Amino acid sequence: MKKTLHKKILIIDDVSENINVLRHMLDKHGYELFMAKDGLKGIEIAKNIQPDLILLDIMMPIIDGYETCTKLKKDKNLKDIPVIFLSALTNIEDKVKAFEVGGIDYIPKPFNEQEVIIRVKAHLQTNIIITSLNNLLEKSFHEIYTPLSVIQTGIEMQTLEYGPSEYMDSIKAAMINLNVVSDDIYYAIKKEISPFDPRWLELDLFIEKQIKYFKPLAKTKYITFSFDNEIENPMIYINDVELKRLLLNVLSNAIKYASPNTIIKIKIKNRNDKIVFSISNQGRIIKNKDEIFKNLFQEDSNHFGLGIGLDIVAQVCKKNKIEVKVKSVNNFTKFSFIYKEEK
Structure with a gap:
């Protein structure tokens, strides 16, 4: 008796013979099969059935396999469905392009049944493992964020009832540090399976929000902020989660290594039609400027953190084509980020 796996596979190929060959190979393994003879019809079917896997031919009329895959990956409901390309094309350029548009594998024609099945x-x-890990990640971080939210609410109520105190400020500062680290871990894992699509953000308002968030932490060292914006309505095209990770990590480091009773200066200015935003502090200098953006690097292991924050900053900058410069001399450290909109 045929074992039913209940996994849905969508085959998109304009040649009926190819579809029949694949159907014969896969049907005996109990998969639920769906067929389409062009890319647009395949996308339509995918939206309706949400397949677990798509087998996609490259050379097709109307739109080819590359464009079909590109459209699939741009759809938030379809982007995570794995796509295996099928083609008689053997040029390395064709195979590279298949992976560049989002394919996870490439099966050559004519088909070998054992290879196809494996x-x-x-x-x-x-895909099952990735989905399970993603669900576990979501649930795990929910278990972290829920008590953190309870602690934050408790601190706010305690402060309202009894007024601010040094003890409450210390608890709030520790909670902020824990939030930054847990959010970094979440992003470091999530970025491998989520695109974090960009959108237009008002940089000045975004920075002001992050400064406000860090004020309780800065207060424990009697550190204040100054913010100077020389550009009217500075806009930046980036995912909000990624911009937040960039700013929070640099700001938390600025507070961590700044001397007490100093000012952290944040500036936005225009330089040769480029938006430049910088964060500078007075305190310990960075001795290993060429090492700080490496994963797990910690210049001082005595400070709280996992050494992934600045690695995330570097990855965000690379993805969004933001140039980053670090200057650290005479007890002053400055991180500058140079952004230019791609026309």
Whole structure:
């Protein structure tokens, strides 16, 4: 008796013979199969059935496999469905392009049944593992954020009832540090399976919000902020989560290594039609400027943190084509970020 796996596979190929060959190979393994003879119809079917895997031909009329895959990956409801390309094309350029547009594998024609089955099973299993890890990640961080929210509410109520105190400020500062680290871990894992699509953000308002968030932490060292914006309505095209990770990590480091009773200066200015925003502090200098953006690097292991924050900053800058410069001399450290909109 045929074992039913209840996994849905969508085959998109304009040649009926290819569809029949694949259907014969896969049907005996109990997969639920769906077929389309062009990319647009395939996308329509994918929206309706949410397949677990898509087998996609490259050379097709109307739109080819590359464009079909590109459209799939741009759809928030379809982007995580694994796509295996099928093609008689053997040029390395064709294979590279298949991966560049979002494919996870490439099966050459004519088909070898054993190879097809092994690859299909492997990618379905991998997708199950990724989905399970993603669900576990979401649930795990929910278990972290819920008590943190309770603690924050408790601090606010305690402060309202009894007024501010040094003890409450210390608890609030510790909670902020824990939030930054947990959010970094979440992003470091999530970025591997989520695109974090960009949108237009008002940089000055975004920075002001992060400064406000860090004031309780800065207060424990009697540190204040100054913010100077020389650009009217500075806009930056970036994902809000990624910009937040960039700013929070640099600001938290600025507070961590700043001397007490000093000022952290944040500036936005125009330089040669580029938006430049910088964060500077007075205190310990950075001895290893060439090492700080490496994963897990910690210049001082005595400070709280995992050494992933500035690595995340570097990744965000690279992805969004933001140039970053670090200057650290005479007890002053400055991080500058140079952004230019791509026309």
